Amino acid sequence: MSTYHQSFTTSGNARVGTQIGHLSGDLHQGASAGLPGEIDRLRLLLDRAHERGDLDTDTLAAAGQDLEAARAAVGESRRGRAVVALRRLNGLVGDVAGLAAPVAAILAAVNGSGA
Secondary structure: OOOOOOOOOOOOOOOOOOOOOOOOOOOOOOOOOHHHHHHHHHHHHHHHHHHHOOOOHHHHHHHHHHHHHHHHHHHOOOHHHHHHHHHHHHHHHOOOOOOHHHHHHHHHHHHHHOO
C-alpha cells in the first residue's frame, strides 16, 4: 500500500478539508484542536477582521469579551453560559464574512458536547 501526502496552501479564511478523487483503504486525518483550539482560532479571525476594517474597535472588544466568557464557561463545564456568550458573539459578528460559520461551528460543538 502506498501513502500519498498532499498539502494545500490557503490564505484568508480558506479551509481545506479532504479532496478525494478515488479512495481505496482507510482515511486518517489529524486530530481536532478541540473547543479551546477552535476558540483560539476564532480569536485570530476576529483580529484579522478588525485589521481588514470589517470590525470596529468597540465591536472587537465586545466580541472578545463574549469569546472569553465562552472559553471560561467551557472550561468550567457550564454549557448554558457558553451558549449564551456564543449567541451574543454571533449577534455581534454574524454578518461579517468568515466569522459566522466558525461561531456556529463552536456553538454546535458546545451544544453537542454537554460542556
